[in-house]
Amino acid sequence: MSKFKIFVFLGCTLVIHLFFLNNLQAQQKIKKDTLYFKIDNSYLFENKNIPKTFFIEDGNGHTEFCFQEAEILFDLKPIRVLDLKYFIRNSKFFINQGKTALDIKGLVDFMKNYKIILIRESDEKTEYIKVDVSIMIFG
Amino acid sequence: MSMHKFIKYSVCFFIVLLFLSCNNDELVKNQENAKTVKTDLELAKFSNPNIAQNVEADFENVNVIEKDNFKISEFSAKEKVVNTFESDVLQSHLKYQGVTIESDGKSQSYFLEVFTLAKSAVYPETITNLKDFTGGLNVYSFNGENLGSVVVRNGKAANVSGKNELDVLTKAINLFYAPSNITSKIPLCDATYTQTVWLTQDVWRIISNGPKILEVIYVGEKVTKTINILPYPCDGPVDIEAIKLQRIAHYANYDQNGQYLGESSTFNFSTQITNNLTGKAKCINDLLNQKGNSFVEKLLSNFEGTAKFNIVIGSADKVFNKSNEEINGSTTYNGGSNDLQILISTSRVEGISSLETARLILHEYIHADMLRKLFSTDINDIEAANFREVYSRYAGEQYHSAMANQYMSGMKGALKDFHKYVLREDFDKFVNYYGKEPSDELYEAMAWNGLKEVDVVAWNNLTPEKKASIDAMYNNVAKKLTQVRLCDNK
Numbered sequence: 001m002s003k004f005k006i007f008v009f010l011g012c013t014l015v016i017h018l019f020f021l022n023n024l025q026a027q028q029k030i031k032k033d034t035l036y037f038k039i040d041n042s043y044l045f046e047n048k049n050i051p052k053t054f055f056i057e058d059g060n061g062h063t064e065f066c067f068q069e070a071e072i073l074f075d076l077k078p079i080r081v082l083d084l085k086y087f088i089r090n091s092k093f094f095i096n097q098g099k100t101a102l103d104i105k106g107l108v109d110f111m112k113n114y115k116i117i118l119i120r121e122s123d124e125k126t127e128y129i130k131v132d133v134s135i136m137i138f139g
Numbered sequence: 140m141s142m143h144k145f146i147k148y149s150v151c152f153f154i155v156l157l158f159l160s161c162n163n164d165e166l167v168k169n170q171e172n173a174k175t176v177k178t179d180l181e182l183a184k185f186s187n188p189n190i191a192q193n194v195e196a197d198f199e200n201v202n203v204i205e206k207d208n209f210k211i212s213e214f215s216a217k218e219k220v221v222n223t224f225e226s227d228v229l230q231s232h233l234k235y236q237g238v239t240i241e242s243d244g245k246s247q248s249y250f251l252e253v254f255t256l257a258k259s260a261v262y263p264e265t266i267t268n269l270k271d272f273t274g275g276l277n278v279y280s281f282n283g284e285n286l287g288s289v290v291v292r293n294g295k296a297a298n299v300s301g302k303n304e305l306d307v308l309t310k311a312i313n314l315f316y317a318p319s320n321i322t323s324k325i326p327l328c329d330a331t332y333t334q335t336v337w338l339t340q341d342v343w344r345i346i347s348n349g350p351k352i353l354e355v356i357y358v359g360e361k362v363t364k365t366i367n368i369l370p371y372p373c374d375g376p377v378d379i380e381a382i383k384l385q386r387i388a389h390y391a392n393y394d395q396n397g398q399y400l401g402e403s404s405t406f407n408f409s410t411q412i413t414n415n416l417t418g419k420a421k422c423i424n425d426l427l428n429q430k431g432n433s434f435v436e437k438l439l440s441n442f443e444g445t446a447k448f449n450i451v452i453g454s455a456d457k458v459f460n461k462s463n464e465e466i467n468g469s470t471t472y473n474g475g476s477n478d479l480q481i482l483i484s485t486s487r488v489e490g491i492s493s494l495e496t497a498r499l500i501l502h503e504y505i506h507a508d509m510l511r512k513l514f515s516t517d518i519n520d521i522e523a524a525n526f527r528e529v530y531s532r533y534a535g536e537q538y539h540s541a542m543a544n545q546y547m548s549g550m551k552g553a554l555k556d557f558h559k560y561v562l563r564e565d566f567d568k569f570v571n572y573y574g575k576e577p578s579d580e581l582y583e584a585m586a587w588n589g590l591k592e593v594d595v596v597a598w599n600n601l602t603p604e605k606k607a608s609i610d611a612m613y614n615n616v617a618k619k620l621t622q623v624r625l626c627d628n629k
Binding site for chain 1: 468
C-alpha cells in the first residue's frame with residue numbers, strides 16, 4: 001500500500017472514530033443553565049504558579065475550591081454577569097458562625113449543575129473561559 | 140445422668156434432627172424445582188426484545204403452593220435496566236414472573252409480563268394473593284410464544300383472549316379469589332383495549348483489550364413494535380394514549396481481534412491510574428504498586444477496573460499552594476471529568492528518604508480515595524457512605540481530620556511493611572545502627588507528617604506529651620532514614 005493510501009486510511013479511521021465518540025458524548029450530554037462570573041483579580045483570581053486554575057478568596061489554606069479551565073470561547077453575549085463574591089457569601093455554602101467556613105463539597109455539587117463561564121477582560125479582548133468546578137487539596 | 144434426663148435430651152435431639160431433615164428436604168425440593176424451570180425457560184427466544192435482552196429470572200427462590208388439585212411453582216424475574224412508563228393510567232414499572240402449574244396430571248408453564256393499574260396495589264409477585272390487584276397479564280409460554288392476556292380485577296381473573304392455554308392460569312388465580320360483600324357489588328370491568336408499545340434500542344459495539352476500551356462505535360437504533368392487550372380501566376380516562384417505553388441501550392462487546400465477548404445492557408468506561416511520574420517518585424510509586432501491602436493494594440484497586448474515577452499522577456519540578464508557597468504535593472478533583480490529578484514535587488522528593496517519599500505518595504493517594512468516596516454516587520458503596528458520615532462530623536480542616544481518623548492505622552502498617560520488605564537496605568542500616576528493629580512509633584510519627592495542623596481534630600486531641608514524642612521521633616529518627624537506590628540509579 002502506498003504511503004498516500006495509508007494516510008488516507010488513517011485519516012478516515014480518525015474521522016469515523018471522532019464522529020462516533022462525539023455521538024456517544026452527545027447522547028450523554030445534559031443541557032445546563034449557564035452562569036457567568038467576571039474575573040476581578042481580587043475575589044476571583046488566577047494563580048501564577050498553578051496554570052489554568054482560578055481560586056477564590058474564601059478557603060482554609062489546605063483545601064480550596066477552584067475552577068479549572070476547560071475551553072476558551074469568544075463572542076458570547078451573556079445576558080447577566082453575576083458577582084461571585086456576593087453569590088457565594090450569600091449562599092448556604094458560606095457558613096458564618098463566629099469563624100467563617102466554606103462548604104466546598106456542597107458548593108462543588110451545586111455548581112456542577114451549571115455550565116460556568118468566567119469572563120477575563122483586557123484592553124485588547126474579552127475571553128470567555130468555560131471552566132470545571134474543582135477541589136484542590138494541598139498535602 | 141438420670142434416666143429421666145437422658146430421655147428428655149434424646150427426645151429434644153430427635154425433634155431437632157427431624158426439623159433439620161424437613162428443612163433439608165424442602166431445600167432439595169426447591170433446588171429440583173429451580174432446576175426444572177431453569178432448563179425450560181428460554182428468555183432469549185422471546186419475541187419481546189425487552190424480555191429477551193433485559194430480563195433475568197431468579198431461579199434460586201422457587202415458591203411452591205398447593206391448593207385443591209393445583210400445584211403452583213413461582214419464581215420472580217426482574218429487568219436489568221428498569222424501564223418506566225409515561226402513563227396516567229398504569230403504574231410506571233412492569234413486573235415479570237414465571238409460573239408453572241400442575242393440574243390433572245398436566246403441567247403448564249407461563250411467563251408473565253404484568254401491567255398494573257395506577258390505583259391498584261403493587262403486583263405482589265405471586266398469582267396466589269391478588270385480592271388488591273387490578274391489572275393485565277401478558278402471558279407467554281416458556282419458549283417465548285405470546286399466549287394472550289388475562290385480566291385481573293381485585294383478584295378475579297378473566298381469560299380475555301379466550302385461548303384454551305390460559306384456562307389453567309385463570310383457574311389457578313381464581314382458586315384464591317374470595318369476593319367480599321363490598322367488591323362483589325362493583326361490576327367487573329372486563330373490556331380490554333390494544334396498546335402499541337414502541338421500544339427503541341441504541342445499539343453500540345464496544346471493542347476492548349482487557350479492561351481498556353479501544354473503540355466505541357454507535358451502530359444505530361433498532362425500533363421494535365409490540366402489541367399488548369390491557370384491561371380497560373372502568374374509572375379511568377376514556378382517551379388512553381399509547382405507552383412509549385424509554386430508550387434502552389444494547390452493547391455488543393468484542394476484543395481487538397474481533398472475537399465476540401458477549402452482550403450487556405450497561406456499559407462502564409474502564410478506569411485506570413495514569414502514571415506520568417518521573418525519577419525517584421516513579422521508582423517508589425512503581426514499587427508501591429508492585430509490592431505494597433494489602434492496604435496499598437486495596438487503596439489503588441479503588442481506581443482500576445470499572446470504578447468511575449480516574450487518577451492521573453505526575454511529577455512537577457515544584458508544587459505550590461494557593462498562597463504560592465512550595466509544598467510536597469497536591470490532589471485535585473475535577474467535577475467536569477471526575478478525574479483526580481495528583482502532583483508530586485520532584486524537588487521535595489529529591490531531598491527526602493525513600494520511605495518518606497513513599498509516605499508522601501501514599502498521602503496523596505489517600506486524598507484521592509477520600510475525594511472518590513466523597514463524590515461517589517454509588518448507593519451500594521457502604522464504605523464511601525461511612526466515610527461521608529465521618530467527614531461531615533468535622534469542621535475546618537475536614538480532609539486531614541478524616542484522614543487521621545480513617546487511614547492512620549493503614550498508613551502505619553503500609554510504611555512498616557514497605558520499609559521491612561522493599562527498602563531492605565535502609566531497614567538493615569537502621570538495625571545495624573540502633574541494634575534493633577524500628578518500633579511502631581517511628582511509622583506512626585511518619586504517618587502523622589502532613590496531618591499535624593491546628594485544625595486537625597485528632598492531632599489536637601493528643602496530649603502535649605504525645606505530640607512532643609511524635610515530633611521527637613520524626614526529627615531525631617525518621618529524618619535520618621536514607622535514600623535507597625532501587626531503580627536504575629534512582
